[in-house]
Amino acid sequence: MLSTLKSQFWGSHGVVSSRVERGSRRAAAAAGGSQGSGVCCQQQNSDVVFQRLSRALERQNVLARSKKTERKSAKRWEIQSILGAEKQVEEEVASTTKNEVVLPSVGSWSSLGVRTGKRTDIKKILILGAGPIVIGQACEFDYSGTQACKALKEEGYEVVLINSNPATIMTDPETADRTYITPMTPELVEKVLEKERPDALLPTMGGQTALNLACALAESGALEKYNVELIGAKLDAIKKAEDRDLFKQAMEKIGVKSSPSGIATTLEECFKIAEQIGEFPLIIRPAFTLGGTGGGIAYNKEEFETICKAGLAASLYSQVLVEKSLLGWKEYELEVMRDLADNVVIICSIENIDPMGVHTGDSITVAPAQTLTDKEFQRLRDQAVAIIREIGVECGGSNVQFAVNPKDGEVMVIEMNPRVSRSSALASKATGFPIAKMAAKLSVGYTLDQIPNDITRKTPASFEPSIDYVVTKIPRFAFEKFPGSQPILTTQMKSVGEAMAMGRTFQESFQKAMRSLETGHSGWGCEKVKELDWDMDKLRYNLRVPNPERMYALYAAMERGMTQEEVHDLSFIDPWFLNQLGELMEFEKFLKTMKLTELSKQDLYEVKRRGFSDKQIAYATGTKEIEVRAHRVAMGVVPAYKRVDTCAAEFEADTPYLYSSYDDECESAPTSNKKVLILGGGPNRIGQGIEFDYCCCHASFALQDAGYETIMMNSNPETVSTDYDTSDRLYFEPLTVEDVCNVIDLERPDGIIVQFGGQTPLKLALPIQRYLDTFKPKAASGEGYVKIWGTTPDSIDAAEDRKRFEAILNELGINQPPGGIARSEEDALAISKRVGYPVVVRPSYVLGGRAMEIVYNDAKLKTYLETAVEVDPERPVLVDKYLTDATEIDVDSLTDSYGNVVIGGIMEHIEQAGVHSGDSACSIPTKTISDKALATIRDATTKLAKKLGVVGLMNCQYAITLKDEVYIIEANPRASRTVPFVSKAIGHPLAKYASLIMSGRSLHDLGFENEVIPNHVSVKEAVLPFDKFQGCDVILGPEMRSTGEVMGMDYGFDKAFAKAQIAANQRLPLTGTVFISMNDLTKDGVVPIARGFQELGFKILATGGTAQHLKQVGVEVESVLKLHEGRPHAGDLLSNGKIQMMIITSSGDVLDQRDGRELRRSALAYKVPIVTTIAGGLANLEAVRSLKESSLEMIPLQDFFKKKDVDATS
The missing domain is CATH 1.10.1030.10 (Carbamoyl-phosphate synthetase, large subunit oligomerisation domain)
Structure with a gap:
């Protein structure tokens, strides 16, 4: 049976046959053939010979590939045919090269009117980042932006960076020369232009955010005013690709088909186009948006109206494309690069397993494309080349998406991204071809043939990647x-x-x-x-x-x-x-x-x-x-590790970028150097994202500098950690016990670091430790056995296990909210009765507050328990008293192996305890916490770190009641998601310090022995994806839901908070109406907020009970009906643009009243700022007051850390 399956498999798996096709395509481009170059060989005789040589080389390459990859399964007559054809081709190549015709050299491009080579007329380049992690725009833009900064600095350019996301490698002070962690709005970016006066702006590394900003700056005249040139993609090219109407016209001009469609800027126009197309379903695609935001599939008129309204609101220019559905067609993407000399290369083909109708970011994708015939692929290739030329992207990468009818092979273009994209990052990791780095070099004048391939070090970038594996x-x-x-x-x-x-x-x-x-x-x-x-x-x-x-x-x-x-x-x-x-x-x-x-x-x-x-x-x-x-x-069945080499093994790979397969030859070639294996965080998820990848990268950088060979293991294609030059060796592998142990057996590192990748490697720590204890593998360096570095797995378990942790806290005299461990429904009900409602319930061993909830009565508790048990049946449920009106504190600390402890940063949460720390805004230094409470927190953190035997980082969370009582909520002896923010706030790279501590250094060695209290204020704000999840309530609670974060820095809290809010897309109003609706518990707290906004000239609007309460304390207020009380109600005023800010609190119950839920959803749709806590309301009041008094100043990160700006306290 097994042999039958094997023969079926070899006959159908589609890898070998497509390898030859890819080798052929790459050879054509490498030779500079007609597909790869549009301007070489102007003379007719040169052109003829060049084409002959190109074709001959292409055929020779195909045959070489055939010999290498096909012979083991080819029949005898096929091998004879290959050998005969090979001889014929060798003769053709020989005869062709006898012609003494000189092909145009790189230097001769200038004689043809093309400027190539590094530009010397520009000195300073501004790069726009992508801002916070949101759905559709994630870590891949940290990867691309970091590559671009490094590439341009290598070339000697001064690099200025703007990005609001602190959890990125690109915003580290050493990545760019000047780093502005600031809101990415046209007005504020223009201030940076005025201050820095760059020669050029590179907008293609920061996703849709950067492209839209570049367009806005060009149209406002800011680029012309400050004499700044757009590089990477010209404004016309951006508009032609992003504007649905211009793109459609361009496709018609070059004869590329697209789905029957029309462009609309109003709802009436949308319906007219729908009538012309004549049938549902219809696809709505807004222009200039990210990840299909505002778009969708409409199956009827009601859905069509809803989606069109959302799409028009989401589009930068209120423009949507309404097109006939191609549901069921196959979807493909090609990653394409073009240089100033019109050379075009196809980096990678990607096939979506899911057919049309699913966003490519949500589809399972495979590279290279598996089900295209060679004829179909050549058609897509030709069209992609024609499209990138017509659109005018002349020095960078683009992503072109196609639909193919499986019935007859008809091809239609869907869209094009004239920038580095999510798919570019995937293609880069899939092929080993660093698209962002190449695009950055192309943007400053290089041509593809002038840029070397880092992996082979023998071929240029004009040599198209070819891969002999499947991704x-x-x-x-x-x-x-x-x-x-x-x-x-x-x-x-x-x-x-x-x-x-x-x-x-x-x-x-x-x-x-x-x-x-x-x-x-x-x-x-x-x-x-x-x-x-x-x-x-x-x-x-x-x-x-x-x-x-x-x-x-x-x-x-x-x-x-x-x-x-x-x-x-x-x-x-x-x-x-x-x-x-x-x-x-x-x-x-x-x-x-x-x-x-x-x-x-x-x-x-x-x-x-x-x-x-x-x-x-x-x-x-x-x-x-x-x-x-x-x-x-x-039995000797162990994996072999193969190298990603960009050329299907035609040249030896210089870079150890590896994946496993059960193949014959292992290409890993591990060394006997001192080395460390760093386990990454795996795929992004809510609660575990880019912040942990940041820590992994810092560990690698620091340990490399300390003389260790670093080995990264991760499975996330978006990240900087999986860039082949972040570590000495990269294993792109699943993070499971089996796969990690396979790498341990092969590499035998001195140390394994599990502390930086979030919950993923922590869950592996105990089984890996058991494996090491059982088999005792010796380190390849000869210096002892393989060990887990840092805090021991047992100490990690002691902090995670409620019973063990409770015992430690009792011994140390540290207060904890009353609660208990419930192993049954009866236990949970009994504990809740003992401590009193409300209670916080959650399963143990979770990240991001998964399945955590505040419950207010027995009925809600019973409902919750059914869900929690499903989430983690092997662990008990934790039940704790919910501390009403408490302030939450986050602490990051460092401890060395000698027992020295230093506080890295103490953060005060702006939302009250009960809102997950990942969703709450926070500030460094603290704003309202007493010295007594801070002293208690420092003492408790120090004692706990020593007792747990922490080596490296630890994060503790505390709650402070109105009576100034301090309670510890939890402790995590690992890197937390706040590490990047704290590092940038205090000017010290905590993750780097932690990794060096694990290698045996002391805090004294590192020169970090005292807590740093900065003179400036840093505010972190969460970015939430509610706009992507229709029907979900916007209220914040104990379960984390944010996807990313932004940071604001200034010398006062008000300005720093204002920057953070603007960066998180909260449009803080300076005039207008503030709507307030409070529950009974928070009506007293809202009085100073209402009074403050009134003093600033705002009109106050409130629902019945809140309005009555405000009138009683002397606040001038106008009443408005609730949604269920009649019309016109608050929702009508909101949709008519009569409300500029909404402050709506909730009891925290997830089953919130329908009115509040609908109002919050409406506010989100109309982009009106929503505040759901009293603390948030007060902070917003301060920010608005500050903005009315003076404008924001743009200050680069590096300027905050001059000696006079930082105090050190013991």
Whole structure:
């Protein structure tokens, strides 16, 4: 049976055949052929010879690739044909090169009127970052921006950076020469232009945010006023690509088809276009927006009106494209680069497994494209080249998206991004070709043939990448964080992160990607799949309607006997992919018939080559994962590690960028140097994002400087940590016990760091420690055994385990809110009765407050417990008294192995305790906390760090009551999400210090022995994705829901807070009306807020009870009806533009009253600032007062840390 499956597999997996095609395409571009160059060989005789040589070299390359990759499976007549053709081609090359015709050299471009080579007429370049992490725009722009800064500094340019996101490597003070962590608005960026006077502005590294800013600055005349040139993409090219109407006209001009559509700027025009198209469903795509924001698929008139309104509001120029649906068509992307000499290269083709109708960021994607014929690919390639030329992107990268009709191969272009994008980052990691770095070099005049390939160091960038492996990217979602939102995927992106994996086959890379997601699955199948319990109607619905669980519905349907044809008819997923998945199911069936000891070495190799994990094999054979590993290793079945080399092994890779496969030859070549393995954070998710990647990068940089070889292991394609030059060696692998232990066995590092990647590596710490204790691997350097560096896994567990932690706190005399551990519903009810409602309930061992809730009575508690048990059934539920009106404090500290402790930063939360720390604004230094409370906090943190034996970072959270009582909420002996913010606020790289401490250095050695209290104020504000999740309430609570953060810095709290609010897209009004609606608990607290806004000239509007209370204390207020009380109500005033700010508090109950919920959603839709806490209201009042008194000053990060600006206190 296994041999039959093997023959089926080799006949259908599609990798080998496509390798030759890719080699052919790359050779053509490398030779500078007609597809790769538009201006070389102006003379006719040169052109003829050049084309002959290009064709000959292309064929020679194809044959070389064929010999290398095809012979093992080719028939004898095929090999003879290859050898005969090879001889013919060699003769053709030889005869062609005898012609003494000189082709144009790089220097001769100038004679053709093309300026190439590094520009010397510009000295200072301003780079625009992407701002905070939001859905559709994530870590990939830190990766691209960091690459651009490094590339341009290498060339000797002075680099100025603007970005509001502190959790980025690009905003570190050493990345650019001048760094402005400031709101990214046209007005404030213009102030930076005035101050810095750059020669050029590079807008293509910061996603849609940067492009829109560049357009606004150009149209306002600011660029012309300060004589700043746009580089990377000219304004005309940006507009032509982003403006739906201009793009459509451009496509018509060059004969590239697009879906029947029309451009609308009003709702009436939208309906006229819908009538002309004549049928639903219709796709609505707003212009100049990010991740499909405001767009969607409308199946009827009511949905059409709703989506069109949202799209017009979201678009920078109130413009939407209404187009005929291409649902069911296959979707492809090409990453394209073009230089000033009109050379064009295709970096990578990407195929979406999900058909049209799902945003590419939400789709499972595969590179290179697997189901295109060569003819279809050449058509896409030709069109992509024509498009980038017509649009006019002349020095950088672009992403072009196509739809292909699976019935007849008809091609239509969807859209183009004239910038570095999410797909660019994926293509860069998939191929090893650093698109952002190359684009930065192209923007200052270089041509592709002048830029060397970093990985091979033998080929230029004009040499198109060719890969002999398959890459699969799978998105990660967080619908569970947004109750009320529908988990349905459309053209508006909703994923919060993604994982990528590489393998020699699609099946291997797909299974590795599935387990890289860290959603509890160890692959695809061979485990308990809840969808198997669904009835067939539910399965059909989940196949028909795109959703995050569709691949498991597909598994369940096929397991239950649904044919591949029926699955295809429901899902429109290409039959080739369904066939591949069907083969995996056949292997699963085979495994379930075998005992572990019956699996031969060949059987194990065949299974592992299809990506099955040890855990899956254990499930299928009824054994344990550790037993499978032991059996496999005893049989000699271990992974080989292959290098990503950009050229399918044609040249040796100089850079160790590695992935595993169960292949014959291992290319890793590990060294015997002193080395450290750093475990990354895996895919982004709410609660674990870029902040942890930042810490991993800092660890690598610091340890490299200290003389260690650093090894990074991660599965996230968006991040700087998975850039091949961040560490000495990179393993792009899933973060599981099996995969980490495989790398440990191969590399045998001196140390393993689990402290920086968030919860992902922490969960691996105990099983890895058990593995090290059992097998005692010796370090390759010869200096002892492999160890986990830093705080021990046992100490980490002591802080996470409620019972152990409670005992430590009692011993140290540190107060904790009254509560207990509930292992049953009865326990939880009893504890709640003892401590009194409200209580905070949460499962242990979670990040980002997952499944955490404030409950107010027994009924709500019972409802919650059903959900919590599902989240983490192996751990008990924690029940704690909720401290009403308390202020929350975050503390980051450092402890060395000699027991010295230094406070890194103490942050005061602006929202009251009960709002998750990741969603609350906070400030350094504290603003309202007494010296007595601060002293208690410092003492408790120091005692706890020493007792736990912390080596490195620890984060503690405290609550301070109105009576100035301090309670500890939790302690995490690891890097926290606040580390980047604190590091920038105090001017000390805490993660770097922590990694050096783990290597044995003391705080004294590092010169960091006292807490730093800065003279300036830094405010961090959370950025929330509510606009992507219709139907979800906007209220903040104990479960984290923010995707990113921004930072404001100034010498006063009011200005720093104002900067943070503006950076988080809160439009602070200077005039107008403030609407206030309070619950009974907060009516007294709102009085100073209402009075303050009134004194500033604002009109105060309030609902009945609140208005009455304000009138009683002398505040002039106008009453307005609630939504259920009649018309006109507060919602009408909001939609008519009569309200400029809303302050609405809630009891914290997730089942908030309908009125408040609808008002908050409406405010979000109309982009009116919403404040949901008293503390937030007071801070906003201060910010508005400050803005009315004076304008904001732009201060670079580096200027805050002159000696006079910082105090040190012991």
